[in-house]
Amino acid sequence: MQYFTADTHFFHDRLLGVSEFAPRPFLTVEDMNETIINNWNQVVDENDIVYHLGDIAMLHTRPAKAAYEQIFEVLDSLNGRLVLIKGNHDARDLFKYLEKNNHPAGSGMKFEFHDVGALIKMNHRQYYLTHYPMMMGIVKQIINLHGHIHHYAVPIKENINVGVDTPETDYLDEKIPFGTPLSSAQVEKMVEQKAIDFAKRR
Known part of the structure; x- marks a missing residue:
């Protein structure tokens, strides 16, 4: 199976408690x-792919x-193979270290790397996976997944x-426990429900 996540910010103590930007x-x-x-x-599971x-x-340990x-130890403890797309807080040297x-993990290597983004096809749609949200204009059947x-x-x-x-997991029927990657089915549901929501606003 394929899963999707972003912005885990492991070890980031400034996000704890009363943080204004992303309180946790x-x-x-x-x-x-x-x-x-x-x-x-x-x-x-071990053979699943997670796009981070x-x-x-x-x-900032020195x-x-x-x-x-320490970051490697955390990532290595996560199930699945990780396709890592570089975010603004991800050092290139970290990617080199990883x-x-x-x-080897499951049926491939533990880590795969992309500096800018990745384009995949899933359920008759194309998904452009990036860290930053992309303003792509009206492009039929292309969805931008981002963090x-x-x-x-x-x-x-x-x-x-x-x-x-x-906040877009509000489009799902179930509550997602914090940090759980979203399955391809959940992403599809979010895409469909957001489209319905926006159609009602016209």
């Missing part, structure tokens, strides 16, 4: 990290290699925020 109800980053890991591994659309972690080691320590804007949504029906803080 955790007392410690350890609690936040563990919650994301547990909820992720509840739904993702950027802003993996924020950890030397940088020590931070990369690539150096890449290893970056945390608890905001782009007022365009073709843009779907799949980050862990997204």
Whole structure:
């Protein structure tokens, strides 16, 4: 199966508690990290692919290699193979470290890397996967899945925020536990319901 997520911000203590930008109800980053890991591994299996659309972690430990080691340990504990699309908080050196320590997982390698984005086809639609929301104009059958804007949504029906803080899971019937990647079926439901919602606004 394919899953989608963004903006996990592992280790990012400034998002805890009363943060104005993306408040998260955790007392410690350890609690936040563990919650994301547990909820992720509840739904993702070893052979699943998870597209992570950027802003993996924020950890300023020095030397940088020590931070990369801790981030690698967290990512390696997540089920599935990770397709990583670089976010604005993701250092290129982190990607180099992950690539150096890449290893077989499931039926492929643990990590795959994209600097800007990836285009995939799923259920007769094309999905452009990016960190930043893209203003693509009217392009039939292309949906932009993105992160970056945390608890905001782009007022365009073709843009779907799949980050862990997204408000667009309100289009789903079920509540998604924090940090759980969205399945392809859930993404399809969000696309369909957002289109219906926008059609009503005309």
